[in-house]
Amino acid sequence: MGALLDQKYEKLFALLDVNGDGVIAEDDFELMAARVLTASGEERTAKGEKYAGAMMHYWRALREAADADGDGRIDRGEFRAALRQVSVDFDTLVGPLYQAGFHLADRDGDGLVGKEDFVTVLAAIGVPATEAGAAFDGLTAQGEQLTEDQLMTSAAQYYRNEEPSGTPSHLLFGAL
Template identity: 65%
Template sequence: MGELLDQKYERLFSLLDVNGDGAIAEDDFVAMADRVRASFGDERSLAKGQRYSDAMADYWHALRATADADGNGRIDKDEFRRAVRHVSDNFDTLIGPLYSAGFHFADRDDDGLVDRGEFAAVVAAVGVPADHAGHTFDLLSGPSGTLTLEQLMTAAAQYYCDEDPANGASHQLFGPL
Protein backbone atom coordinates (compact mmCIF):
# COMPACT_ATOMS: atom_id res chain seq x y z
CA MET A 1 0.00 0.00 0.00
CA GLY A 2 1.36 3.39 -0.95
CA GLU A 3 1.72 6.60 0.99
CA LEU A 4 -1.40 8.23 -0.48
CA LEU A 5 -3.64 5.32 0.50
CA ASP A 6 -2.06 5.31 3.97
CA GLN A 7 -2.94 9.00 4.34
CA LYS A 8 -6.50 8.46 3.16
CA TYR A 9 -7.01 5.44 5.43
CA GLU A 10 -5.58 7.39 8.38
CA ARG A 11 -8.06 10.20 7.69
CA LEU A 12 -10.93 7.72 7.33
CA PHE A 13 -9.99 5.98 10.58
CA SER A 14 -9.95 9.30 12.43
CA LEU A 15 -13.47 10.06 11.18
CA LEU A 16 -14.80 6.60 12.01
CA ASP A 17 -13.37 6.80 15.55
CA VAL A 18 -16.25 9.07 16.56
CA ASN A 19 -15.53 8.93 20.28
CA GLY A 20 -11.78 9.41 19.78
CA ASP A 21 -10.68 6.45 21.88
CA GLY A 22 -8.16 5.15 19.34
CA ALA A 23 -10.30 2.28 18.05
CA ILE A 24 -13.47 1.95 16.04
CA ALA A 25 -16.40 -0.10 17.27
CA GLU A 26 -20.08 -0.53 16.60
CA ASP A 27 -20.99 2.38 18.87
CA ASP A 28 -18.89 4.71 16.67
CA PHE A 29 -20.91 3.68 13.62
CA VAL A 30 -24.21 4.12 15.46
CA ALA A 31 -23.10 7.56 16.69
CA MET A 32 -22.06 8.63 13.20
CA ALA A 33 -25.34 7.47 11.67
CA ASP A 34 -27.23 9.35 14.39
CA ARG A 35 -25.19 12.52 13.75
CA VAL A 36 -25.83 12.37 10.01
CA ARG A 37 -29.54 11.77 10.53
CA ALA A 38 -29.75 14.61 13.07
CA SER A 39 -27.97 17.00 10.70
CA PHE A 40 -31.16 17.20 8.63
CA GLY A 41 -33.61 17.35 11.50
CA ASP A 42 -37.07 16.08 10.78
CA GLU A 43 -37.06 16.83 7.09
CA ARG A 44 -35.87 13.38 6.01
CA SER A 45 -38.28 10.49 5.89
CA LEU A 46 -37.92 7.77 8.44
CA ALA A 47 -37.36 5.26 5.62
CA LYS A 48 -34.39 7.19 4.19
CA GLY A 49 -32.88 7.60 7.62
CA GLN A 50 -33.35 3.93 8.42
CA ARG A 51 -31.73 2.90 5.13
CA TYR A 52 -28.74 5.07 6.01
CA SER A 53 -28.47 3.60 9.52
CA ASP A 54 -28.80 0.08 8.13
CA ALA A 55 -26.07 0.78 5.56
CA MET A 56 -23.77 2.05 8.34
CA ALA A 57 -24.44 -1.12 10.33
CA ASP A 58 -23.72 -3.29 7.29
CA TYR A 59 -20.46 -1.42 6.68
CA TRP A 60 -19.45 -1.97 10.31
CA HIS A 61 -20.22 -5.69 10.13
CA ALA A 62 -18.25 -6.12 6.88
CA LEU A 63 -15.33 -4.19 8.30
CA ARG A 64 -15.39 -6.08 11.58
CA ALA A 65 -15.54 -9.46 9.83
CA THR A 66 -12.39 -8.54 7.93
CA ALA A 67 -10.49 -6.40 10.41
CA ASP A 68 -11.19 -7.53 13.98
CA ALA A 69 -8.32 -10.02 14.11
CA ASP A 70 -8.44 -10.48 17.88
CA GLY A 71 -12.25 -10.69 18.05
CA ASN A 72 -12.62 -8.02 20.74
CA GLY A 73 -15.28 -6.02 18.88
CA ARG A 74 -12.91 -3.09 18.34
CA ILE A 75 -10.67 -2.28 15.40
CA ASP A 76 -7.43 -0.48 16.12
CA LYS A 77 -5.44 1.45 13.52
CA ASP A 78 -3.22 -1.49 12.62
CA GLU A 79 -6.16 -3.86 12.15
CA PHE A 80 -7.95 -1.21 10.12
CA ARG A 81 -5.00 -0.52 7.85
CA ARG A 82 -4.43 -4.22 7.17
CA ALA A 83 -8.06 -4.97 6.41
CA VAL A 84 -9.49 -1.89 4.72
CA ARG A 85 -7.88 -2.75 1.40
CA HIS A 86 -9.78 -6.06 1.30
CA VAL A 87 -13.05 -4.29 2.06
CA SER A 88 -12.16 -1.70 -0.59
CA ASP A 89 -11.58 -4.40 -3.17
CA ASN A 90 -15.22 -5.33 -2.61
CA PHE A 91 -16.42 -1.73 -2.82
CA ASP A 92 -19.61 -2.42 -4.77
CA THR A 93 -20.99 -4.84 -2.19
CA LEU A 94 -19.40 -3.74 1.09
CA ILE A 95 -18.91 0.04 0.90
CA GLY A 96 -20.89 1.30 -2.08
CA PRO A 97 -24.29 0.73 -0.45
CA LEU A 98 -23.35 3.12 2.37
CA TYR A 99 -22.46 5.90 -0.07
CA SER A 100 -25.60 5.25 -2.08
CA ALA A 101 -27.75 5.43 1.07
CA GLY A 102 -25.97 8.64 2.12
CA PHE A 103 -26.57 10.17 -1.29
CA HIS A 104 -30.28 9.31 -1.29
CA PHE A 105 -30.59 10.55 2.29
CA ALA A 106 -29.09 13.91 1.27
CA ASP A 107 -31.18 14.19 -1.91
CA ARG A 108 -33.96 16.30 -0.41
CA ASP A 109 -36.32 16.28 -3.40
CA ASP A 110 -35.40 12.85 -4.81
CA ASP A 111 -34.39 14.32 -8.17
CA GLY A 112 -31.15 12.31 -8.35
CA LEU A 113 -29.02 15.40 -7.67
CA VAL A 114 -27.41 16.66 -4.48
CA ASP A 115 -26.58 20.32 -4.12
CA ARG A 116 -23.70 21.89 -2.23
CA GLY A 117 -25.67 22.43 0.98
CA GLU A 118 -27.03 18.88 1.06
CA PHE A 119 -23.59 17.37 0.43
CA ALA A 120 -21.84 19.64 2.93
CA ALA A 121 -24.41 18.84 5.64
CA VAL A 122 -23.80 15.10 5.39
CA VAL A 123 -20.02 15.33 5.09
CA ALA A 124 -19.81 17.86 7.93
CA ALA A 125 -21.93 15.53 10.10
CA VAL A 126 -19.39 12.80 9.38
CA GLY A 127 -16.75 15.06 10.92
CA VAL A 128 -15.26 17.05 8.04
CA PRO A 129 -15.15 20.82 8.63
CA ALA A 130 -17.98 22.51 6.70
CA ASP A 131 -15.63 24.66 4.61
CA HIS A 132 -13.68 21.59 3.53
CA ALA A 133 -16.92 19.76 2.72
CA GLY A 134 -18.05 22.64 0.50
CA HIS A 135 -14.68 22.77 -1.25
CA THR A 136 -14.80 19.02 -1.88
CA PHE A 137 -18.27 19.39 -3.36
CA ASP A 138 -16.97 22.10 -5.70
CA LEU A 139 -14.15 19.82 -6.85
CA LEU A 140 -16.45 16.84 -7.42
CA SER A 141 -19.43 18.56 -8.99
CA GLY A 142 -17.65 20.80 -11.46
CA PRO A 143 -19.54 23.54 -13.26
CA SER A 144 -22.98 21.91 -12.93
CA GLY A 145 -23.29 22.86 -9.28
CA THR A 146 -24.89 19.51 -8.49
CA LEU A 147 -23.57 16.06 -7.75
CA THR A 148 -24.95 12.82 -9.18
CA LEU A 149 -24.85 9.44 -7.53
CA GLU A 150 -22.45 8.27 -10.25
CA GLN A 151 -20.04 11.13 -9.50
CA LEU A 152 -20.13 10.35 -5.79
CA MET A 153 -19.65 6.61 -6.30
CA THR A 154 -16.68 7.21 -8.61
CA ALA A 155 -15.09 9.57 -6.09
CA ALA A 156 -15.71 7.19 -3.18
CA ALA A 157 -14.27 4.19 -5.05
CA GLN A 158 -11.20 6.25 -5.96
CA TYR A 159 -10.83 7.38 -2.36
CA TYR A 160 -10.63 3.80 -1.13
CA CYS A 161 -8.59 2.26 -3.94
CA ASP A 162 -6.80 4.82 -6.09
CA GLU A 163 -3.36 6.37 -5.72
CA ASP A 164 -3.28 8.30 -8.99
CA PRO A 165 -2.47 11.94 -8.08
CA ALA A 166 -4.46 13.06 -11.13
CA ASN A 167 -7.65 12.12 -9.26
CA GLY A 168 -7.06 14.85 -6.69
CA ALA A 169 -10.73 15.70 -6.18
CA SER A 170 -11.61 12.21 -4.99
CA HIS A 171 -8.60 12.12 -2.67
CA GLN A 172 -10.17 15.04 -0.81
CA LEU A 173 -13.55 13.39 -0.29
CA PHE A 174 -13.13 13.80 3.45
CA GLY A 175 -11.12 17.00 3.35
CA PRO A 176 -7.51 17.74 2.51
CA LEU A 177 -4.93 15.14 3.46
Protein backbone atom coordinates in the same frame (compact mmCIF):
# COMPACT_ATOMS: atom_id res chain seq x y z
CA MET B 1 0.38 0.14 0.75
CA GLY B 2 1.49 3.40 -0.76
CA ALA B 3 1.86 6.64 1.15
CA LEU B 4 -1.23 8.27 -0.39
CA LEU B 5 -3.56 5.38 0.46
CA ASP B 6 -2.04 5.30 3.92
CA GLN B 7 -2.93 9.00 4.37
CA LYS B 8 -6.46 8.43 3.13
CA TYR B 9 -6.95 5.41 5.37
CA GLU B 10 -5.66 7.39 8.35
CA LYS B 11 -8.20 10.12 7.55
CA LEU B 12 -10.97 7.50 7.36
CA PHE B 13 -9.88 5.96 10.66
CA ALA B 14 -10.00 9.35 12.37
CA LEU B 15 -13.50 10.02 11.02
CA LEU B 16 -14.78 6.56 11.97
CA ASP B 17 -13.38 6.82 15.50
CA VAL B 18 -16.27 9.12 16.39
CA ASN B 19 -15.76 9.03 20.15
CA GLY B 20 -11.99 9.54 19.81
CA ASP B 21 -10.93 6.57 21.94
CA GLY B 22 -8.32 5.34 19.45
CA VAL B 23 -10.31 2.34 18.17
CA ILE B 24 -13.29 1.83 15.91
CA ALA B 25 -16.22 -0.06 17.40
CA GLU B 26 -19.94 -0.51 16.84
CA ASP B 27 -20.79 2.46 19.05
CA ASP B 28 -18.78 4.74 16.74
CA PHE B 29 -21.00 3.71 13.83
CA GLU B 30 -24.14 4.20 15.91
CA LEU B 31 -22.95 7.67 16.97
CA MET B 32 -22.07 8.69 13.41
CA ALA B 33 -25.39 7.47 12.04
CA ALA B 34 -27.25 9.41 14.74
CA ARG B 35 -25.28 12.59 13.98
CA VAL B 36 -25.93 12.35 10.25
CA LEU B 37 -29.62 11.59 10.70
CA THR B 38 -30.06 14.47 13.13
CA ALA B 39 -28.21 16.92 10.86
CA SER B 40 -30.26 15.89 7.84
CA GLY B 41 -33.56 15.76 9.75
CA GLU B 42 -34.15 12.15 8.72
CA GLU B 43 -34.18 10.42 12.14
CA ARG B 44 -37.59 8.83 11.70
CA THR B 45 -37.91 8.31 7.96
CA ALA B 46 -37.45 5.35 5.63
CA LYS B 47 -34.39 7.08 4.13
CA GLY B 48 -32.98 7.51 7.62
CA GLU B 49 -33.55 3.86 8.49
CA LYS B 50 -31.91 2.79 5.26
CA TYR B 51 -28.88 4.96 6.02
CA ALA B 52 -28.59 3.60 9.57
CA GLY B 53 -28.87 0.05 8.21
CA ALA B 54 -26.17 0.72 5.62
CA MET B 55 -23.93 2.19 8.32
CA MET B 56 -24.29 -0.97 10.40
CA HIS B 57 -23.71 -3.15 7.32
CA TYR B 58 -20.43 -1.30 6.77
CA TRP B 59 -19.51 -1.84 10.44
CA ARG B 60 -20.18 -5.60 10.22
CA ALA B 61 -18.19 -5.92 6.99
CA LEU B 62 -15.32 -3.93 8.42
CA ARG B 63 -15.35 -5.89 11.69
CA GLU B 64 -15.34 -9.19 9.82
CA ALA B 65 -12.41 -8.11 7.66
CA ALA B 66 -10.41 -6.21 10.26
CA ASP B 67 -11.03 -7.46 13.81
CA ALA B 68 -8.14 -9.93 13.83
CA ASP B 69 -8.20 -10.52 17.59
CA GLY B 70 -12.01 -10.78 17.83
CA ASP B 71 -12.38 -8.16 20.57
CA GLY B 72 -15.10 -6.18 18.76
CA ARG B 73 -12.78 -3.21 18.29
CA ILE B 74 -10.55 -2.25 15.38
CA ASP B 75 -7.24 -0.53 16.05
CA ARG B 76 -5.21 1.37 13.46
CA GLY B 77 -3.08 -1.64 12.55
CA GLU B 78 -6.08 -3.90 12.03
CA PHE B 79 -7.81 -1.18 10.03
CA ARG B 80 -4.94 -0.68 7.61
CA ALA B 81 -4.38 -4.39 7.18
CA ALA B 82 -7.99 -5.05 6.28
CA LEU B 83 -9.02 -1.98 4.31
CA ARG B 84 -7.46 -3.28 1.11
CA GLN B 85 -9.91 -6.21 1.14
CA VAL B 86 -12.83 -3.96 1.95
CA SER B 87 -11.73 -1.73 -0.94
CA VAL B 88 -11.64 -4.64 -3.37
CA ASP B 89 -15.22 -5.46 -2.40
CA PHE B 90 -16.26 -1.78 -2.36
CA ASP B 91 -19.43 -2.28 -4.40
CA THR B 92 -20.95 -4.74 -1.93
CA LEU B 93 -19.34 -3.79 1.38
CA VAL B 94 -18.97 0.00 1.29
CA GLY B 95 -20.95 1.15 -1.73
CA PRO B 96 -24.38 0.70 -0.08
CA LEU B 97 -23.42 3.20 2.63
CA TYR B 98 -22.46 5.84 0.07
CA GLN B 99 -25.64 5.19 -1.91
CA ALA B 100 -27.76 5.54 1.22
CA GLY B 101 -25.88 8.72 2.15
CA PHE B 102 -26.48 10.13 -1.30
CA HIS B 103 -30.21 9.43 -1.11
CA LEU B 104 -30.32 10.94 2.36
CA ALA B 105 -28.77 14.16 1.01
CA ASP B 106 -31.02 14.10 -2.08
CA ARG B 107 -33.90 15.71 -0.23
CA ASP B 108 -36.28 16.04 -3.19
CA GLY B 109 -35.46 12.67 -4.78
CA ASP B 110 -34.46 14.17 -8.13
CA GLY B 111 -31.16 12.26 -8.32
CA LEU B 112 -29.08 15.35 -7.59
CA VAL B 113 -27.47 16.70 -4.43
CA GLY B 114 -26.74 20.37 -3.95
CA LYS B 115 -23.75 21.78 -2.15
CA GLU B 116 -25.60 22.70 1.04
CA ASP B 117 -27.00 19.19 1.54
CA PHE B 118 -23.64 17.59 0.69
CA VAL B 119 -21.86 19.80 3.21
CA THR B 120 -24.50 19.03 5.86
CA VAL B 121 -23.91 15.29 5.60
CA LEU B 122 -20.11 15.50 5.44
CA ALA B 123 -19.95 17.98 8.31
CA ALA B 124 -22.06 15.58 10.39
CA ILE B 125 -19.49 12.82 9.88
CA GLY B 126 -16.71 15.15 10.98
CA VAL B 127 -15.38 16.85 7.84
CA PRO B 128 -14.96 20.61 8.38
CA ALA B 129 -17.66 22.44 6.41
CA THR B 130 -15.14 24.46 4.38
CA GLU B 131 -13.34 21.27 3.34
CA ALA B 132 -16.65 19.55 2.53
CA GLY B 133 -17.57 22.53 0.35
CA ALA B 134 -14.23 22.35 -1.43
CA ALA B 135 -14.75 18.61 -2.00
CA PHE B 136 -18.15 19.32 -3.55
CA ASP B 137 -16.64 21.97 -5.82
CA GLY B 138 -13.93 19.55 -6.93
CA LEU B 139 -16.43 16.81 -7.72
CA THR B 140 -18.83 18.97 -9.71
CA ALA B 141 -18.61 21.57 -12.43
CA GLN B 142 -19.29 25.20 -11.46
CA GLY B 143 -22.94 25.60 -10.56
CA GLU B 144 -23.84 21.94 -11.06
CA GLN B 145 -25.17 19.45 -8.58
CA LEU B 146 -23.67 16.09 -7.62
CA THR B 147 -24.98 12.90 -9.20
CA GLU B 148 -24.94 9.48 -7.57
CA ASP B 149 -22.53 8.21 -10.24
CA GLN B 150 -20.10 11.05 -9.47
CA LEU B 151 -20.20 10.26 -5.76
CA MET B 152 -19.83 6.51 -6.23
CA THR B 153 -16.91 6.92 -8.62
CA SER B 154 -15.16 9.36 -6.29
CA ALA B 155 -15.74 7.19 -3.22
CA ALA B 156 -14.39 4.08 -4.96
CA GLN B 157 -11.35 6.05 -6.12
CA TYR B 158 -10.80 7.32 -2.58
CA TYR B 159 -10.54 3.77 -1.27
CA ARG B 160 -8.53 2.35 -4.17
CA ASN B 161 -6.60 5.01 -6.05
CA GLU B 162 -2.89 5.54 -5.44
CA GLU B 163 -2.54 8.19 -8.14
CA PRO B 164 -1.28 11.66 -7.30
CA SER B 165 -3.48 13.52 -4.85
CA GLY B 166 -4.44 16.22 -7.36
CA THR B 167 -7.63 14.39 -8.35
CA PRO B 168 -10.81 15.55 -6.60
CA SER B 169 -11.65 12.14 -5.13
CA HIS B 170 -8.67 12.40 -2.77
CA LEU B 171 -10.33 15.34 -1.05
CA LEU B 172 -13.69 13.60 -0.58
CA PHE B 173 -13.30 13.70 3.22
CA GLY B 174 -11.31 16.90 3.40
CA ALA B 175 -7.64 17.76 3.19
CA LEU B 176 -5.16 14.97 3.76
